[in-house]
Amino acid sequence: MGEAANGNSQDMIVIRNLVKRFGHVEAVNGVSLTVPRGQVVVIIGPSGSGKSTVLRCINHLETPTSGEIWVDGMKLTHNHKDINAIRAEVGMVFQQFNLFPHLTALENIMLAQKVVRRRDAREAERVARAQLERVGIPEKADVYPGQLSGGQQQRVAIARALAMNPKVMLFDEPTSALDPEMIKEVLDVMLELAREGMTMVVVTHEMGFARNAANQIVFMDKGLIVEQNTPQEFFDHPRESRTQAFLSQILR
Amino acid sequence: MTVTSSTSSPASAQGNLVERLARLPWWLLLLALAGVTLLYQFLTNELYTVILDKLTRGVTTTIFVTLVAFSSAILLGLLAGLGRVSKNPVIYNLATLYVQVIRGLPILVWIFYVAFVLTPAFFSLTNALGAALAPVLGADNFLSQANTQDVTLLGRAVIALAFAYGGFEAETFRAGIQSIGRGQMEAARSLGMSYFQAMRYVILPQAVRRVLPPLGNDFIAMLKDSSLVSVLGVRDITQEARLYVAASFRYPETYNTLAFVYLSMTIVLSLIVKGVEARLGKDGRGS
Numbered sequence: 421m422g423e424a425a426n427g428n429s430q431d432m433i434v435i436r437n438l439v440k441r442f443g444h445v446e447a448v449n450g451v452s453l454t455v456p457r458g459q460v461v462v463i464i465g466p467s468g469s470g471k472s473t474v475l476r477c478i479n480h481l482e483t484p485t486s487g488e489i490w491v492d493g494m495k496l497t498h499n500h501k502d503i504n505a506i507r508a509e510v511g512m513v514f515q516q517f518n519l520f521p522h523l524t525a526l527e528n529i530m531l532a533q534k535v536v537r538r539r540d541a542r543e544a545e546r547v548a549r550a551q552l553e554r555v556g557i558p559e560k561a562d563v564y565p566g567q568l569s570g571g572q573q574q575r576v577a578i579a580r581a582l583a584m585n586p587k588v589m590l591f592d593e594p595t596s597a598l599d600p601e602m603i604k605e606v607l608d609v610m611l612e613l614a615r616e617g618m619t620m621v622v623v624t625h626e627m628g629f630a631r632n633a634a635n636q637i638v639f640m641d642k643g644l645i646v647e648q649n650t651p652q653e654f655f656d657h658p659r660e661s662r663t664q665a666f667l668s669q670i671l672r
Numbered sequence: 673m674t675v676t677s678s679t680s681s682p683a684s685a686q687g688n689l690v691e692r693l694a695r696l697p698w699w700l701l702l703l704a705l706a707g708v709t710l711l712y713q714f715l716t717n718e719l720y721t722v723i724l725d726k727l728t729r730g731v732t733t734t735i736f737v738t739l740v741a742f743s744s745a746i747l748l749g750l751l752a753g754l755g756r757v758s759k760n761p762v763i764y765n766l767a768t769l770y771v772q773v774i775r776g777l778p779i780l781v782w783i784f785y786v787a788f789v790l791t792p793a794f795f796s797l798t799n800a801l802g803a804a805l806a807p808v809l810g811a812d813n814f815l816s817q818a819n820t821q822d823v824t825l826l827g828r829a830v831i832a833l834a835f836a837y838g839g840f841e842a843e844t845f846r847a848g849i850q851s852i853g854r855g856q857m858e859a860a861r862s863l864g865m866s867y868f869q870a871m872r873y874v875i876l877p878q879a880v881r882r883v884l885p886p887l888g889n890d891f892i893a894m895l896k897d898s899s900l901v902s903v904l905g906v907r908d909i910t911q912e913a914r915l916y917v918a919a920s921f922r923y924p925e926t927y928n929t930l931a932f933v934y935l936s937m938t939i940v941l942s943l944i945v946k947g948v949e950a951r952l953g954k955d956g957r958g959s
Binding site for chain 1: 855858859862881
Protein backbone atom coordinates (compact mmCIF):
# COMPACT_ATOMS: atom_id res chain seq x y z
CA MET A 421 0.00 0.00 0.00
CA GLY A 422 1.33 3.42 -0.85
CA GLU A 423 4.97 4.02 -1.65
CA ALA A 424 7.77 2.11 -0.09
CA ALA A 425 8.72 3.13 3.42
CA ASN A 426 9.91 6.68 3.47
CA GLY A 427 12.89 7.49 5.59
CA ASN A 428 14.08 4.54 7.64
CA SER A 429 11.88 1.77 8.97
CA GLN A 430 12.54 2.91 12.53
CA ASP A 431 10.08 5.74 11.99
CA MET A 432 6.45 5.15 12.98
CA ILE A 433 5.11 8.43 11.65
CA VAL A 434 6.63 10.64 8.97
CA ILE A 435 4.97 13.95 8.10
CA ARG A 436 6.24 16.02 5.16
CA ASN A 437 5.18 19.61 4.50
CA LEU A 438 1.70 19.21 5.96
CA VAL A 439 -0.64 22.10 5.15
CA LYS A 440 -4.24 22.33 6.34
CA ARG A 441 -6.53 25.22 5.45
CA PHE A 442 -10.05 25.78 6.77
CA GLY A 443 -11.47 28.17 4.21
CA HIS A 444 -8.96 31.01 4.23
CA VAL A 445 -7.57 30.15 7.64
CA GLU A 446 -4.26 28.33 7.55
CA ALA A 447 -4.29 26.06 10.59
CA VAL A 448 -1.13 24.19 9.66
CA ASN A 449 1.38 25.93 7.47
CA GLY A 450 3.95 23.39 6.33
CA VAL A 451 4.87 21.02 9.16
CA SER A 452 7.39 18.21 8.86
CA LEU A 453 7.77 15.83 11.78
CA THR A 454 9.16 12.36 12.37
CA VAL A 455 8.10 10.14 15.24
CA PRO A 456 10.52 7.23 15.75
CA ARG A 457 9.15 3.86 16.87
CA GLY A 458 8.71 3.57 20.63
CA GLN A 459 9.16 7.27 21.28
CA VAL A 460 6.89 9.81 22.90
CA VAL A 461 6.53 13.14 21.12
CA VAL A 462 4.72 15.88 23.00
CA ILE A 463 3.34 18.82 21.03
CA ILE A 464 2.78 22.01 22.98
CA GLY A 465 1.89 25.54 22.03
CA PRO A 466 -0.71 28.26 22.46
CA SER A 467 -4.31 27.53 21.45
CA GLY A 468 -4.91 27.92 17.74
CA SER A 469 -1.33 27.00 16.94
CA GLY A 470 -2.44 24.02 14.86
CA LYS A 471 -1.20 21.26 17.16
CA SER A 472 -4.53 19.42 17.36
CA THR A 473 -4.97 19.74 13.59
CA VAL A 474 -1.61 18.02 12.99
CA LEU A 475 -2.75 15.19 15.27
CA ARG A 476 -6.13 14.88 13.54
CA CYS A 477 -4.45 14.76 10.12
CA ILE A 478 -2.40 11.72 11.18
CA ASN A 479 -5.53 9.53 11.21
CA HIS A 480 -7.33 11.56 8.56
CA LEU A 481 -10.05 12.96 10.81
CA GLU A 482 -9.02 16.09 8.94
CA THR A 483 -8.09 15.76 5.29
CA PRO A 484 -4.76 17.49 4.67
CA THR A 485 -4.84 20.29 2.10
CA SER A 486 -1.38 19.21 0.95
CA GLY A 487 1.63 17.32 2.21
CA GLU A 488 2.35 13.67 2.82
CA ILE A 489 1.93 11.41 5.85
CA TRP A 490 3.23 7.88 6.35
CA VAL A 491 2.13 5.69 9.23
CA ASP A 492 4.32 2.62 9.76
CA GLY A 493 5.46 2.83 6.16
CA MET A 494 1.92 3.12 4.74
CA LYS A 495 1.18 6.35 2.93
CA LEU A 496 -2.12 8.02 3.75
CA THR A 497 -4.23 8.46 0.65
CA HIS A 498 -7.85 9.43 0.10
CA ASN A 499 -8.79 5.79 -0.43
CA HIS A 500 -11.41 4.96 2.22
CA LYS A 501 -10.33 1.36 2.68
CA ASP A 502 -6.75 2.42 3.32
CA ILE A 503 -7.87 5.12 5.73
CA ASN A 504 -10.00 2.67 7.74
CA ALA A 505 -7.09 0.20 7.80
CA ILE A 506 -4.67 2.85 9.07
CA ARG A 507 -7.15 4.16 11.64
CA ALA A 508 -7.43 0.69 13.14
CA GLU A 509 -3.67 0.82 13.78
CA VAL A 510 -3.75 4.33 15.23
CA GLY A 511 -5.47 4.74 18.59
CA MET A 512 -6.91 8.14 19.40
CA VAL A 513 -7.96 9.67 22.71
CA PHE A 514 -10.07 12.83 22.67
CA GLN A 515 -10.40 15.78 25.00
CA GLN A 516 -14.13 15.06 25.43
CA PHE A 517 -13.62 11.26 25.87
CA ASN A 518 -16.35 10.51 23.28
CA LEU A 519 -17.40 7.24 24.88
CA PHE A 520 -20.55 5.73 23.39
CA PRO A 521 -23.22 6.60 26.01
CA HIS A 522 -25.60 3.79 25.03
CA LEU A 523 -23.01 1.09 25.73
CA THR A 524 -21.41 -0.05 28.99
CA ALA A 525 -17.69 0.45 29.55
CA LEU A 526 -17.09 -3.17 28.52
CA GLU A 527 -19.27 -2.86 25.41
CA ASN A 528 -17.51 0.38 24.47
CA ILE A 529 -14.21 -1.50 24.43
CA MET A 530 -15.64 -4.56 22.65
CA LEU A 531 -17.50 -2.86 19.77
CA ALA A 532 -14.67 -1.98 17.37
CA GLN A 533 -12.84 -5.22 18.19
CA LYS A 534 -15.87 -7.15 16.94
CA VAL A 535 -16.80 -4.91 14.02
CA VAL A 536 -13.36 -3.91 12.74
CA ARG A 537 -11.00 -6.61 14.02
CA ARG A 538 -13.65 -9.35 13.55
CA ARG A 539 -12.88 -10.89 16.93
CA ASP A 540 -15.59 -13.14 18.35
CA ALA A 541 -17.48 -11.94 21.42
CA ARG A 542 -15.53 -14.08 23.90
CA GLU A 543 -12.14 -12.96 22.65
CA ALA A 544 -13.27 -9.32 22.52
CA GLU A 545 -14.56 -9.53 26.09
CA ARG A 546 -11.34 -11.13 27.32
CA VAL A 547 -9.28 -8.33 25.75
CA ALA A 548 -11.69 -5.67 27.04
CA ARG A 549 -11.45 -6.93 30.63
CA ALA A 550 -7.67 -7.11 30.40
CA GLN A 551 -7.53 -3.50 29.17
CA LEU A 552 -9.88 -2.30 31.92
CA GLU A 553 -7.53 -4.00 34.38
CA ARG A 554 -4.60 -2.21 32.77
CA VAL A 555 -6.18 1.23 33.24
CA GLY A 556 -7.11 0.32 36.81
CA ILE A 557 -10.93 0.12 36.78
CA PRO A 558 -11.91 -3.53 36.18
CA GLU A 559 -14.89 -3.08 38.52
CA LYS A 560 -16.51 -0.56 36.16
CA ALA A 561 -17.02 -3.05 33.31
CA ASP A 562 -20.82 -3.00 33.40
CA VAL A 563 -21.26 0.68 34.16
CA TYR A 564 -22.53 3.18 31.59
CA PRO A 565 -20.33 6.21 30.80
CA GLY A 566 -22.89 8.59 32.32
CA GLN A 567 -22.23 7.06 35.75
CA LEU A 568 -18.43 7.36 35.54
CA SER A 569 -16.29 10.31 36.62
CA GLY A 570 -14.39 12.23 33.94
CA GLY A 571 -11.13 10.53 34.84
CA GLN A 572 -12.72 7.10 34.70
CA GLN A 573 -14.34 7.89 31.35
CA GLN A 574 -11.01 8.94 29.90
CA ARG A 575 -9.39 5.76 31.18
CA VAL A 576 -12.12 3.68 29.52
CA ALA A 577 -11.49 5.66 26.33
CA ILE A 578 -7.78 4.81 26.54
CA ALA A 579 -8.64 1.14 27.14
CA ARG A 580 -10.99 1.24 24.13
CA ALA A 581 -8.17 2.49 21.90
CA LEU A 582 -5.63 0.03 23.34
CA ALA A 583 -7.93 -2.95 22.77
CA MET A 584 -7.36 -2.55 19.02
CA ASN A 585 -3.62 -3.23 19.57
CA PRO A 586 -2.63 0.04 17.92
CA LYS A 587 0.91 0.66 16.74
CA VAL A 588 0.74 4.28 17.84
CA MET A 589 -1.48 6.28 20.19
CA LEU A 590 -2.59 9.89 19.62
CA PHE A 591 -3.71 11.95 22.60
CA ASP A 592 -5.58 15.19 21.88
CA GLU A 593 -5.49 17.23 25.11
CA PRO A 594 -6.60 14.19 27.13
CA THR A 595 -6.73 15.98 30.48
CA SER A 596 -8.05 19.40 29.45
CA ALA A 597 -11.69 18.57 30.21
CA LEU A 598 -10.92 16.98 33.58
CA ASP A 599 -11.29 18.32 37.09
CA PRO A 600 -7.83 18.89 38.62
CA GLU A 601 -8.06 15.94 41.03
CA MET A 602 -8.64 13.52 38.14
CA ILE A 603 -5.77 14.61 35.93
CA LYS A 604 -3.19 12.49 37.73
CA GLU A 605 -5.01 9.16 37.31
CA VAL A 606 -5.10 9.69 33.53
CA LEU A 607 -1.50 10.89 33.30
CA ASP A 608 -0.37 7.87 35.35
CA VAL A 609 -1.94 5.54 32.80
CA MET A 610 -0.21 7.45 29.99
CA LEU A 611 3.14 7.40 31.77
CA GLU A 612 2.83 3.64 32.23
CA LEU A 613 2.07 3.26 28.51
CA ALA A 614 5.13 5.32 27.61
CA ARG A 615 7.26 3.19 29.90
CA GLU A 616 6.00 0.05 28.15
CA GLY A 617 7.36 1.45 24.88
CA MET A 618 4.17 2.59 23.14
CA THR A 619 4.77 5.12 20.37
CA MET A 620 2.79 8.19 21.38
CA VAL A 621 2.01 11.64 20.05
CA VAL A 622 0.53 13.81 22.78
CA VAL A 623 -0.95 17.28 22.54
CA THR A 624 -1.14 18.61 26.08
CA HIS A 625 -0.68 21.54 28.42
CA GLU A 626 0.68 19.30 31.18
CA MET A 627 4.32 20.39 31.34
CA GLY A 628 5.11 17.91 34.11
CA PHE A 629 4.07 15.05 31.88
CA ALA A 630 5.98 16.53 28.95
CA ARG A 631 9.17 16.72 31.00
CA ASN A 632 8.85 13.22 32.46
CA ALA A 633 7.54 11.18 29.55
CA ALA A 634 8.63 12.86 26.33
CA ASN A 635 11.62 11.96 24.19
CA GLN A 636 10.96 15.02 22.06
CA ILE A 637 9.11 18.25 22.68
CA VAL A 638 7.67 20.05 19.68
CA PHE A 639 6.65 23.67 20.17
CA MET A 640 4.16 24.99 17.63
CA ASP A 641 2.92 28.52 17.00
CA LYS A 642 0.82 29.92 14.14
CA GLY A 643 0.74 26.63 12.24
CA LEU A 644 4.51 26.11 12.28
CA ILE A 645 7.02 24.18 14.35
CA VAL A 646 9.06 26.83 16.14
CA GLU A 647 11.38 24.63 18.14
CA GLN A 648 11.96 20.92 18.66
CA ASN A 649 14.24 19.43 21.27
CA THR A 650 14.68 17.00 24.13
CA PRO A 651 12.75 17.97 27.30
CA GLN A 652 15.88 18.98 29.23
CA GLU A 653 17.17 21.27 26.52
CA PHE A 654 13.72 22.56 25.68
CA PHE A 655 12.72 23.55 29.20
CA ASP A 656 16.16 24.59 30.52
CA HIS A 657 17.66 26.25 27.45
CA PRO A 658 14.90 27.33 25.06
CA ARG A 659 16.48 28.85 21.97
CA GLU A 660 13.67 30.77 20.32
CA SER A 661 12.25 33.93 21.81
CA ARG A 662 8.69 32.78 21.18
CA THR A 663 9.40 29.58 23.10
CA GLN A 664 10.89 31.59 25.97
CA ALA A 665 7.84 33.85 26.03
CA PHE A 666 5.47 30.88 26.02
CA LEU A 667 7.35 29.04 28.76
CA SER A 668 7.60 32.11 30.95
CA GLN A 669 3.81 32.42 30.79
CA ILE A 670 3.18 28.75 31.53
CA LEU A 671 5.85 28.03 34.14
CA ARG A 672 5.35 30.70 36.74
CA MET B 673 -48.79 45.72 56.41
CA THR B 674 -50.80 44.13 59.21
CA VAL B 675 -54.03 44.62 57.31
CA THR B 676 -52.82 42.92 54.19
CA SER B 677 -51.23 40.07 56.08
CA SER B 678 -54.38 39.38 58.11
CA THR B 679 -56.55 39.23 55.00
CA SER B 680 -54.02 37.47 52.81
CA SER B 681 -54.20 34.04 54.45
CA PRO B 682 -57.89 33.29 53.75
CA ALA B 683 -57.51 34.91 50.36
CA SER B 684 -54.57 32.69 49.47
CA ALA B 685 -56.40 29.62 50.72
CA GLN B 686 -59.22 30.56 48.43
CA GLY B 687 -56.68 31.17 45.67
CA ASN B 688 -55.25 27.72 46.31
CA LEU B 689 -58.65 26.09 45.97
CA VAL B 690 -59.37 27.93 42.72
CA GLU B 691 -55.94 27.03 41.44
CA ARG B 692 -56.35 23.39 42.36
CA LEU B 693 -59.78 23.29 40.75
CA ALA B 694 -58.38 24.94 37.65
CA ARG B 695 -55.66 22.31 37.44
CA LEU B 696 -58.09 19.36 37.37
CA PRO B 697 -58.33 17.68 33.95
CA TRP B 698 -61.82 18.97 33.18
CA TRP B 699 -61.42 18.12 29.52
CA LEU B 700 -61.18 14.47 30.47
CA LEU B 701 -64.35 14.70 32.55
CA LEU B 702 -66.27 16.34 29.71
CA LEU B 703 -64.95 13.80 27.26
CA ALA B 704 -65.85 10.93 29.57
CA LEU B 705 -69.33 12.41 29.95
CA ALA B 706 -69.81 12.49 26.18
CA GLY B 707 -68.41 8.97 25.96
CA VAL B 708 -70.75 7.62 28.61
CA THR B 709 -73.73 9.30 26.92
CA LEU B 710 -72.79 7.69 23.64
CA LEU B 711 -72.18 4.31 25.29
CA TYR B 712 -75.66 4.55 26.79
CA GLN B 713 -76.99 5.20 23.29
CA PHE B 714 -75.14 2.19 21.87
CA LEU B 715 -76.75 -0.03 24.52
CA THR B 716 -80.28 1.35 24.35
CA ASN B 717 -80.77 3.05 20.99
CA GLU B 718 -81.16 0.53 18.21
CA LEU B 719 -80.12 3.00 15.51
CA TYR B 720 -76.80 3.66 17.26
CA THR B 721 -76.27 -0.05 17.70
CA VAL B 722 -76.77 -0.61 13.98
CA ILE B 723 -74.40 2.22 13.07
CA LEU B 724 -71.68 1.06 15.47
CA ASP B 725 -71.96 -2.42 14.00
CA LYS B 726 -71.58 -1.01 10.45
CA LEU B 727 -68.60 1.14 11.33
CA THR B 728 -66.68 -1.55 13.18
CA ARG B 729 -66.54 -3.49 9.91
CA GLY B 730 -64.06 -0.82 8.77
CA VAL B 731 -61.84 -1.10 11.85
CA THR B 732 -59.74 -3.93 10.42
CA THR B 733 -59.08 -1.90 7.25
CA THR B 734 -58.20 1.22 9.24
CA ILE B 735 -55.77 -0.70 11.45
CA PHE B 736 -54.30 -2.53 8.45
CA VAL B 737 -53.72 0.73 6.56
CA THR B 738 -52.23 2.40 9.62
CA LEU B 739 -49.83 -0.42 10.51
CA VAL B 740 -48.62 -1.24 7.00
CA ALA B 741 -48.31 2.38 5.87
CA PHE B 742 -46.57 3.46 9.08
CA SER B 743 -44.02 0.67 9.18
CA SER B 744 -43.21 1.31 5.51
CA ALA B 745 -42.99 5.04 6.28
CA ILE B 746 -40.43 4.33 9.02
CA LEU B 747 -38.25 2.40 6.59
CA LEU B 748 -38.59 5.03 3.84
CA GLY B 749 -38.00 7.79 6.36
CA LEU B 750 -34.87 6.12 7.74
CA LEU B 751 -33.43 5.74 4.22
CA ALA B 752 -34.37 9.28 3.17
CA GLY B 753 -33.14 10.66 6.52
CA LEU B 754 -29.75 8.98 5.98
CA GLY B 755 -29.80 10.49 2.49
CA ARG B 756 -30.43 13.93 3.96
CA VAL B 757 -27.25 13.74 6.06
CA SER B 758 -25.22 12.08 3.29
CA LYS B 759 -22.16 13.82 1.87
CA ASN B 760 -22.81 12.23 -1.52
CA PRO B 761 -24.45 15.04 -3.56
CA VAL B 762 -26.56 12.67 -5.70
CA ILE B 763 -28.04 10.88 -2.68
CA TYR B 764 -28.48 14.14 -0.75
CA ASN B 765 -30.31 15.84 -3.61
CA LEU B 766 -32.58 12.88 -4.33
CA ALA B 767 -33.55 12.63 -0.66
CA THR B 768 -34.10 16.38 -0.39
CA LEU B 769 -36.23 16.45 -3.56
CA TYR B 770 -38.43 13.69 -2.12
CA VAL B 771 -38.82 15.41 1.24
CA GLN B 772 -39.58 18.83 -0.26
CA VAL B 773 -42.18 17.48 -2.70
CA ILE B 774 -43.95 15.56 0.04
CA ARG B 775 -43.90 18.47 2.48
CA GLY B 776 -45.25 20.84 -0.16
CA LEU B 777 -48.26 18.74 -1.15
CA PRO B 778 -51.52 18.21 0.76
CA ILE B 779 -51.74 14.51 1.62
CA LEU B 780 -55.16 14.35 -0.03
CA VAL B 781 -53.75 15.65 -3.34
CA TRP B 782 -50.79 13.28 -3.01
CA ILE B 783 -53.13 10.30 -2.58
CA PHE B 784 -55.04 11.20 -5.77
CA TYR B 785 -51.75 11.74 -7.58
CA VAL B 786 -50.29 8.38 -6.58
CA ALA B 787 -53.52 6.51 -7.28
CA PHE B 788 -54.37 7.99 -10.68
CA VAL B 789 -51.11 9.38 -12.09
CA LEU B 790 -48.05 7.66 -10.67
CA THR B 791 -49.44 4.12 -10.54
CA PRO B 792 -50.63 4.12 -14.19
CA ALA B 793 -47.41 5.85 -15.23
CA PHE B 794 -45.39 3.15 -13.45
CA PHE B 795 -47.22 0.43 -15.37
CA SER B 796 -46.87 2.23 -18.71
CA LEU B 797 -43.17 2.22 -17.99
CA THR B 798 -43.03 -1.51 -17.14
CA ASN B 799 -45.17 -2.31 -20.19
CA ALA B 800 -42.87 -0.32 -22.45
CA LEU B 801 -39.92 -2.05 -20.85
CA GLY B 802 -41.60 -5.42 -21.34
CA ALA B 803 -42.21 -4.63 -25.02
CA ALA B 804 -38.62 -3.57 -25.46
CA LEU B 805 -37.37 -6.74 -23.81
CA ALA B 806 -39.81 -8.98 -25.71
CA PRO B 807 -37.02 -10.47 -27.87
CA VAL B 808 -35.22 -11.56 -24.70
CA LEU B 809 -38.04 -12.44 -22.29
CA GLY B 810 -40.71 -13.46 -24.80
CA ALA B 811 -43.74 -11.50 -25.98
CA ASP B 812 -45.93 -12.26 -22.95
CA ASN B 813 -43.33 -11.61 -20.24
CA PHE B 814 -44.50 -10.42 -16.83
CA LEU B 815 -43.41 -6.83 -17.51
CA SER B 816 -45.64 -6.40 -20.55
CA GLN B 817 -48.52 -8.25 -18.87
CA ALA B 818 -48.49 -6.09 -15.74
CA ASN B 819 -51.60 -3.96 -15.46
CA THR B 820 -52.58 -0.92 -13.43
CA GLN B 821 -55.60 -2.86 -12.17
CA ASP B 822 -53.24 -5.32 -10.49
CA VAL B 823 -52.78 -2.80 -7.70
CA THR B 824 -56.01 -2.32 -5.78
CA LEU B 825 -57.08 1.12 -4.61
CA LEU B 826 -56.36 -0.08 -1.06
CA GLY B 827 -52.81 -0.86 -2.16
CA ARG B 828 -52.41 2.53 -3.83
CA ALA B 829 -53.77 4.30 -0.76
CA VAL B 830 -51.28 2.48 1.49
CA ILE B 831 -48.39 3.28 -0.88
CA ALA B 832 -49.39 6.95 -1.00
CA LEU B 833 -49.66 7.26 2.79
CA ALA B 834 -46.38 5.40 3.28
CA PHE B 835 -44.49 7.77 0.99
CA ALA B 836 -46.20 10.84 2.46
CA TYR B 837 -45.29 9.92 6.03
CA GLY B 838 -41.87 8.67 4.90
CA GLY B 839 -41.13 12.28 3.96
CA PHE B 840 -42.05 13.52 7.43
CA GLU B 841 -40.14 10.75 9.21
CA ALA B 842 -37.08 11.52 7.06
CA GLU B 843 -36.86 14.92 8.72
CA THR B 844 -37.44 13.36 12.14
CA PHE B 845 -34.59 10.91 11.60
CA ARG B 846 -32.36 13.64 10.15
CA ALA B 847 -32.90 15.78 13.24
CA GLY B 848 -32.23 12.79 15.50
CA ILE B 849 -28.99 11.90 13.70
CA GLN B 850 -27.79 15.50 13.72
CA SER B 851 -28.54 15.84 17.43
CA ILE B 852 -25.79 13.28 18.17
CA GLY B 853 -22.52 15.09 18.77
CA ARG B 854 -19.78 15.10 16.10
CA GLY B 855 -17.41 13.44 18.55
CA GLN B 856 -19.37 10.18 18.43
CA MET B 857 -18.78 9.78 14.69
CA GLU B 858 -15.13 10.81 15.09
CA ALA B 859 -14.54 8.32 17.90
CA ALA B 860 -16.12 5.52 15.89
CA ARG B 861 -14.16 6.40 12.75
CA SER B 862 -10.90 6.74 14.70
CA LEU B 863 -11.35 3.11 15.79
CA GLY B 864 -11.38 2.07 12.13
CA MET B 865 -15.14 1.71 11.63
CA SER B 866 -16.55 2.60 8.22
CA TYR B 867 -19.19 5.33 7.91
CA PHE B 868 -21.96 2.73 7.76
CA GLN B 869 -20.63 0.74 10.72
CA ALA B 870 -20.46 3.95 12.75
CA MET B 871 -24.04 4.81 11.76
CA ARG B 872 -25.30 1.30 12.46
CA TYR B 873 -23.61 0.70 15.83
CA VAL B 874 -23.02 4.15 17.30
CA ILE B 875 -25.14 6.95 15.80
CA LEU B 876 -28.48 5.29 14.97
CA PRO B 877 -28.97 3.46 18.30
CA GLN B 878 -28.70 6.83 20.05
CA ALA B 879 -30.68 8.77 17.44
CA VAL B 880 -33.59 6.31 17.34
CA ARG B 881 -33.97 6.51 21.11
CA ARG B 882 -34.26 10.28 20.83
CA VAL B 883 -36.85 10.26 18.04
CA LEU B 884 -39.17 7.66 19.58
CA PRO B 885 -41.51 10.28 21.14
CA PRO B 886 -42.09 12.14 17.84
CA LEU B 887 -42.48 8.81 16.05
CA GLY B 888 -45.18 7.86 18.56
CA ASN B 889 -47.05 11.07 17.85
CA ASP B 890 -46.77 10.46 14.11
CA PHE B 891 -48.20 6.99 14.57
CA ILE B 892 -51.33 8.54 16.09
CA ALA B 893 -51.41 11.09 13.26
CA MET B 894 -51.21 8.24 10.77
CA LEU B 895 -54.21 6.55 12.39
CA LYS B 896 -56.18 9.75 11.87
CA ASP B 897 -54.91 10.38 8.34
CA SER B 898 -55.77 6.82 7.35
CA SER B 899 -59.33 8.20 7.06
CA LEU B 900 -58.16 9.90 3.85
CA VAL B 901 -58.12 6.56 2.06
CA SER B 902 -61.92 6.80 2.01
CA VAL B 903 -61.62 9.22 -0.93
CA LEU B 904 -60.49 6.24 -3.01
CA GLY B 905 -63.50 4.24 -1.85
CA VAL B 906 -61.42 2.04 0.45
CA ARG B 907 -63.83 0.75 3.07
CA ASP B 908 -62.22 1.95 6.27
CA ILE B 909 -64.24 3.31 9.20
CA THR B 910 -64.77 6.68 7.55
CA GLN B 911 -65.92 5.17 4.26
CA GLU B 912 -68.38 2.90 6.10
CA ALA B 913 -69.79 5.98 7.80
CA ARG B 914 -70.08 7.87 4.52
CA LEU B 915 -71.83 4.94 2.89
CA TYR B 916 -74.30 4.66 5.74
CA VAL B 917 -75.03 8.38 5.75
CA ALA B 918 -75.58 8.40 2.00
CA ALA B 919 -78.29 5.79 2.41
CA SER B 920 -79.90 6.88 5.65
CA PHE B 921 -79.30 10.65 6.03
CA ARG B 922 -78.66 9.98 9.75
CA TYR B 923 -75.91 12.57 9.98
CA PRO B 924 -75.64 13.27 13.74
CA GLU B 925 -75.92 9.65 14.80
CA THR B 926 -73.42 8.40 12.23
CA TYR B 927 -70.80 11.08 12.73
CA ASN B 928 -71.16 10.96 16.53
CA THR B 929 -70.34 7.29 16.32
CA LEU B 930 -67.49 7.88 13.85
CA ALA B 931 -65.90 10.48 16.13
CA PHE B 932 -66.38 8.17 19.11
CA VAL B 933 -64.59 5.27 17.41
CA TYR B 934 -61.61 7.41 16.33
CA LEU B 935 -61.31 9.16 19.69
CA SER B 936 -61.34 5.95 21.68
CA MET B 937 -58.54 4.58 19.48
CA THR B 938 -56.39 7.73 19.54
CA ILE B 939 -56.78 8.31 23.27
CA VAL B 940 -55.78 4.75 24.08
CA LEU B 941 -52.80 5.09 21.72
CA SER B 942 -51.66 8.40 23.18
CA LEU B 943 -51.75 6.88 26.67
CA ILE B 944 -49.56 4.03 25.41
CA VAL B 945 -47.14 6.51 23.79
CA LYS B 946 -46.98 8.50 27.03
CA GLY B 947 -46.24 5.32 28.99
CA VAL B 948 -43.45 4.29 26.64
CA GLU B 949 -42.00 7.81 26.78
CA ALA B 950 -42.01 7.79 30.58
CA ARG B 951 -40.25 4.41 30.67
CA LEU B 952 -37.61 5.58 28.20
CA GLY B 953 -37.13 8.75 30.23
CA LYS B 954 -36.50 6.66 33.31
CA ASP B 955 -33.70 4.46 31.99
CA GLY B 956 -32.63 6.87 29.27
CA ARG B 957 -28.90 6.99 29.78
CA GLY B 958 -27.18 10.36 29.94
CA SER B 959 -25.40 12.25 27.15
